[in-house]
Amino acid sequence: MIDVRSLVKRYGDTTVLDCPELTIDGAGVTALVGANGAGKSTLLTIAGRLLEPTSGTVLIDGHDVSTAPSRQLAARVAILRQENVLAVRLTVRELVEFGRFPYSQGRLTDEDHHLVDRALMTLDLHEFAPRRLDELSGGQRQRAFIAAVVAQDTDHVLLDEPLNNLDLRHAAQSMAMIRRLADDFGKTVVVVLHDINVAAHHADRIVAMRDGRIVADGTPNEVVVASTMRDVFGLDVEITEHRGRPVVLHFVA
Amino acid sequence: MSADVDALPRAGTFRPSRSIVVNAIIGVCFLLAVTAFMTYDLKGSLSFALELRAKKVVAMTLVGVGLSVATVLFHTVSGNRILTPALMGFDALYILIQTVAAYLFGTFAFLRIDVRIRFVGELAVMMGFALLLNHVFLRRTRGDVVLLMLAGVVMSGMFRALSNLVARLIDPNEFVALQDRLFASFSSVDEQLLLASTVCVALALVVVWRMRYRLDAVALGHEHATSLGVDVDRTTKVAMALVAVLVAVPTALVGAITFLGLLTSNAVYLATRTFRHRYTIPASAIAGATVLIGAQFVIEEFFEFNTRASMVIAFFGGIAFIVLLLKEQRR
Numbered sequence: 001m002i003d004v005r006s007l008v009k010r011y012g013d014t015t016v017l018d019c020p021e022l023t024i025d026g027a028g029v030t031a032l033v034g035a036n037g038a039g040k041s042t043l044l045t046i047a048g049r050l051l052e053p054t055s056g057t058v059l060i061d062g063h064d065v066s067t068a069p070s071r072q073l074a075a076r077v078a079i080l081r082q083e084n085v086l087a088v089r090l091t092v093r094e095l096v097e098f099g100r101f102p103y104s105q106g107r108l109t110d111e112d113h114h115l116v117d118r119a120l121m122t123l124d125l126h127e128f129a130p131r132r133l134d135e136l137s138g139g140q141r142q143r144a145f146i147a148a149v150v151a152q153d154t155d156h157v158l159l160d161e162p163l164n165n166l167d168l169r170h171a172a173q174s175m176a177m178i179r180r181l182a183d184d185f186g187k188t189v190v191v192v193l194h195d196i197n198v199a200a201h202h203a204d205r206i207v208a209m210r211d212g213r214i215v216a217d218g219t220p221n222e223v224v225v226a227s228t229m230r231d232v233f234g235l236d237v238e239i240t241e242h243r244g245r246p247v248v249l250h251f252v253a
Numbered sequence: 254m255s256a257d258v259d260a261l262p263r264a265g266t267f268r269p270s271r272s273i274v275v276n277a278i279i280g281v282c283f284l285l286a287v288t289a290f291m292t293y294d295l296k297g298s299l300s301f302a303l304e305l306r307a308k309k310v311v312a313m314t315l316v317g318v319g320l321s322v323a324t325v326l327f328h329t330v331s332g333n334r335i336l337t338p339a340l341m342g343f344d345a346l347y348i349l350i351q352t353v354a355a356y357l358f359g360t361f362a363f364l365r366i367d368v369r370i371r372f373v374g375e376l377a378v379m380m381g382f383a384l385l386l387n388h389v390f391l392r393r394t395r396g397d398v399v400l401l402m403l404a405g406v407v408m409s410g411m412f413r414a415l416s417n418l419v420a421r422l423i424d425p426n427e428f429v430a431l432q433d434r435l436f437a438s439f440s441s442v443d444e445q446l447l448l449a450s451t452v453c454v455a456l457a458l459v460v461v462w463r464m465r466y467r468l469d470a471v472a473l474g475h476e477h478a479t480s481l482g483v484d485v486d487r488t489t490k491v492a493m494a495l496v497a498v499l500v501a502v503p504t505a506l507v508g509a510i511t512f513l514g515l516l517t518s519n520a521v522y523l524a525t526r527t528f529r530h531r532y533t534i535p536a537s538a539i540a541g542a543t544v545l546i547g548a549q550f551v552i553e554e555f556f557e558f559n560t561r562a563s564m565v566i567a568f569f570g571g572i573a574f575i576v577l578l579l580k581e582q583r584r
Contacts, residue, residue, distance in 0.1 A: 050479055071483075074480065074481055078480060079480050080480075085474070086477065087332050087473060088528045090473075091267075093264065094266065098473065098481060099481075101466075102481055102482040105467070116263075117263075129263075129264045
């Protein structure tokens with residue numbers, strides 16, 4: 001369970017995040033949506049303990065992310081940022097092996113190797129295992145990083161704009177994979193998305209933000225309505241429906 | 254092709270064979286260098302000559318190991334492979350400490366103070382500088398080589414300018430005595446200091462070795478390491494304190510050797526093709542000792558002390574530094 005309590009992040013006088021309360025629990029995909037600078041990534045990054053809040057706390061399974069031992073947290077929450085540039089050269093398999101670091105501290109057991117194999121298999125990466133990451137395409141690299149998250153085997157997975165720089169096919173594949181993390185592995189997935197339609201189609205719950213605040217929270221059908229969209233994106237849009245999910249015709253405006 | 258790959262167990266996993274071979278080769282070179290240095294052209298009293306040379310070998314090993322391991326640590330926590338502690342201002346700081354102390358206490362009085370006490374003082378100042386460096390620059394410039402290098406240039410320049418200023422205030426006769434202490438020389442190594450240094454370096458190496466896997470994770474980058482459960486801030490702080498110890502010992506022992514760590518660490522990265530500290534740290538440590546002993550041997554036996562090992566290493570290291578810098582630009 002991810003429990004956000006009166007979380008505030010300020011840079012100087014500018015408040016970029018002001019989130020009094022938010023609870024995300026159980027298996028499923030929660031999408032954070034909003035315009036640029038709405039505070040989605042800030043919220044996610046603080047929850048992933050990569051950024052210190054100005055005040056307030058995020059609890060993951062009751063552990064305060066700013067004070068709990070990092071090693072303990074690493075077994076509960078994995079975060080994947082937008083830019084996945086590594087300072088060193090790794091093969092796909094080496095990267096996925098690092099996913100086991102919280103448990104093995106670098107010395108992999110047979111069980112670790114087994115879980116690495118499983119993660120590679122899950123993401124259909126077995127034939128890429130010996131390839132170096134810098135030789136892969138953006139979509140394949142993204143998959144390798146998701147495989148590392150799968151190997152880390154945490155109940156909570158935080159993904160910051162995982163579809164950035166992916167073409168249509170790879171974006172669709174990635175979303176299907178993210179769906180599987182929730183459906184097949186029972187994980188609590190929180191994903192920052194800038195495409196409202198992707199969120200509406202794949203997420204179980206949408207949290208919409210504007211100016212650092214949460215302005216709407218609910219199922220796609222509850223959140224993706226014309227009035228809320230105007231509120232969140234400052235744009236009048238037509239909304240239609242596809243397979244029972246709302247589709248925003250934002251390009252029509 | 255892909256069928257063959259599938260058949261390999263754990264294809265793509267890290268294979269240590271290359272790193273092990275590199276470590277073994279460097280180890281053999283080290284033994285050869287020590288043997289050559291100890292036995293070549295022995296004259297006069299055998300026990301006296303051997304004891305003298307053994308002392309030098311121990312000193313050079315400490316210096317080579319300290320500087321090389323400090324450089325690898327610094328590379329990992331700063332996220333670059335070009336800068337070294339020396340280039341960040343540690344060498345200039347050493348000179349400043351010596352000069353200021355000589356001014357405050359008088360050069361001869363200062364040189365009369367027990368070396369071990371002087372050593373502890375130097376260590377404390379350098380440790381303080383390392384932690385300041387970590388706090389002010391490393392945390393903000395993570396991975397930004399250019400910014401970090403500018404900081405190093407500015408700090409080195411400032412320390413040198415201050416040293417020059419203070420040096421002008423010192424009596425010229427005393428200054429000559431002081432200057433002798435400022436450049437690396439293995440001819441006059443203090444025995445008491447040698448023992449204290451060995452203990453310091455050994456303890457530091459134990460701590461480094463215990464951190465080796467955590468350092469691997471830190472090498473991936475700050476955020477990846479955090480996500481994998483490494484307390485990066487703490488690891489960096491400890492690593493920088495170790496850098497201070499591992500740099501302070503060689504400089505206190507023999508003076509400054511600017512480019513040794515840069516030379517050995519990059520040669521080892523190139524040869525082992527890995528960043529894994531369980532291989533790069535022993536390899537660069539032994540390589541550091543080997544290069545020093547080898548250079549000193551050549552200079553003592555073939556150049557008849559007409560030049561200093563530290564200067565030869567600075568010359569080649571400087572060239573290597575420029576090459577690495579140009580390579581980084583192209584990337």
